[in-house]
């Protein structure tokens with residue numbers, strides 16, 4: 001009898017241990033994720049291109065500026081203290097059908113999902129500490145909802161516009177609606193030093209949209225870089241007074257550009273225009289990185 005009780009107890013303990021192991025196993029043995037680097041790294045993801053013979057007319061009054069095709073990209077900044085994803089592509093990953101490439105949506109064409117490019121580095125959206133959008137336009141927000149578990153760094157006027165009754169991006173709400181309940185850091189145009197050491201700083205550059213923002217990244221070897229979102233779309237636009245026809249507030253954009261140009265001079269940062277195909281073709285893209 002005693003022996004029988006002992007066996008039952010042993011069986012119960014063993015079962016509990018097996019269950020505990022099964023429950024704990026995924027977190028006790030997480031999927032290999034890169035160790036935090038010693039200095040800041042910048043990864044560039046390829047989210048496709050826009051190819052449209054009418055692109056000039058789309059962005060500017062006809063023949064104001066001759067412009068080339070443009071690229072869509074996004075960035076992962078990996079800091080010793082955490083990660084920051086900047087922008088989220090033009091085609092939702094869910095639109096990619098297995099084995100079918102390229103995938104198209106409206107005027108966009110892409111060959112890789114965002115999450116497959118992240119996974120190749122060992123990251124999943126749950127590993128992303130902070131998420132930021134340069135602005136709410138469709139070519140930047142496609143995979144926003146994947147980052148709803150991160151802390152959203154957003155300018156107040158941008159967030160207000162995104163969730164307004166008469167939002168200009170109401171039809172795209174299903175792509176970013178989950179951000180509404182994200183833990184959020186709401187900014188009001190002042191510089192925000194993300195990790196507290198001056199290496200990654202969000203700067204308001206309003207005008208293209210109500211709360212457009214850019215990111216300054218200070219890299220140990222490559223030097224400082226300004227990820228400028230759509231402050232400009234093309235290098236041909238820089239040093240002109242031309243803004244796209246659909247600009248939220250043209251004069252405000254020109255003031256933001258003047259402000260950022262002064263900052264570039266002072267900091268010595270390189271300007272990276274997000275849609276600049278020529279620049280993109282010369283960059284190290286993920287899995288390679290700059291540091």
Ligand SMILES: [Zn+2]
Nearest residue numbers: 137139140230
């Ligand atoms: Zn854009």
